[in-house]
Amino acid sequence: MKLVRYGPKGKERPGLLDAEGRLRDLSGVVPDIQGPVLKRLLPRLTRLNPTRLPLVPGRPRLGPCVGGVGKFVCIGLNYKDHAEETGAAYPKEPVVFLKATSAISGPYDPIVIPRGSQKTDWEVELGVVIGRTARYISEAEALEYVAGYCVVNDVSERAFQLERGGQWDKGKSCDSFGPIGPYLVTRDEVPDPQNLRLWLEVDGRRYQNGHTREMIFSVAQLVSYVSQFMSLHPGDIIATGTPAGVGLGQKPEPVYLRPGQVVRLGVEGLGEQRHRVVAEED
Numbered sequence: 001m002k003l004v005r006y007g008p009k010g011k012e013r014p015g016l017l018d019a020e021g022r023l024r025d026l027s028g029v030v031p032d033i034q035g036p037v038l039k040r041l042l043p044r045l046t047r048l049n050p051t052r053l054p055l056v057p058g059r060p061r062l063g064p065c066v067g068g069v070g071k072f073v074c075i076g077l078n079y080k081d082h083a084e085e086t087g088a089a090y091p092k093e094p095v096v097f098l099k100a101t102s103a104i105s106g107p108y109d110p111i112v113i114p115r116g117s118q119k120t121d122w123e124v125e126l127g128v129v130i131g132r133t134a135r136y137i138s139e140a141e142a143l144e145y146v147a148g149y150c151v152v153n154d155v156s157e158r159a160f161q162l163e164r165g166g167q168w169d170k171g172k173s174c175d176s177f178g179p180i181g182p183y184l185v186t187r188d189e190v191p192d193p194q195n196l197r198l199w200l201e202v203d204g205r206r207y208q209n210g211h212t213r214e215m216i217f218s219v220a221q222l223v224s225y226v227s228q229f230m231s232l233h234p235g236d237i238i239a240t241g242t243p244a245g246v247g248l249g250q251k252p253e254p255v256y257l258r259p260g261q262v263v264r265l266g267v268e269g270l271g272e273q274r275h276r277v278v279a280e281e282d
């Protein structure tokens, strides 16, 4: 099932795409697609007949595919080719950092270049949405705690991240730096999260072309690993790292986003995002 949230920013309603790709309203079934609701909704989905749900007229904006996200956990350097392009050593254990949830935006919302930024960059990633509270879980059971998957762009300001001291979070958390969606694709539709192509283009030029089989730490390993350090709750998201081809890694010189450019990215079976790049208004 492809779950969506549609409508104006901050007033999104729950919906789903039916077999013909038409948008249906889910608000008679659940108030939103988020944490505790997600936990209740998932078992009911198999019994739901989408053709009985009201069709949504027009083409409303799609918002972030999960609302009220409690934690946006990110994994760094999880693809060898990306670690190499940034000159970093391969991690011996997953590199974990947090992106502020205020960075979350919709799949077609603009990417806003923050004030003072010269180095705003892109990162296509497979996003994992947690469906059940996970604490000290094993790798073998980890995928049972996953509600589904979505496309994530881990937008990053490299100077804020790498040149301004401290940890990475400052360069990862600016408003609009966490587009998620268009869909939350439920786990039953993604039999193997390690078998998905992922790609990203800027103005039609393909920069990233990766595959989740190249991850250093698999989705199951990551969910289990993170759960050893913090409890994961329904609606929490783990962004699983990016393959090679980010702007920072371009040769002979890095390439960064400029206002007016268009970024498109996708993960096989999970849909595509499209963002216009704009400057922050003073």
Ligand SMILES: NC(=O)N[C@@H](O)C(=O)O
Pocket (backbone or CB within 6 Å): 074, 075, 076, 077, 078, 079, 082, 086, 123, 154, 156, 240, 241, 242
């Ligand atoms: N370099 C960097 O920020 N990397 C990551 O976020 C990543 O590997 O996904």
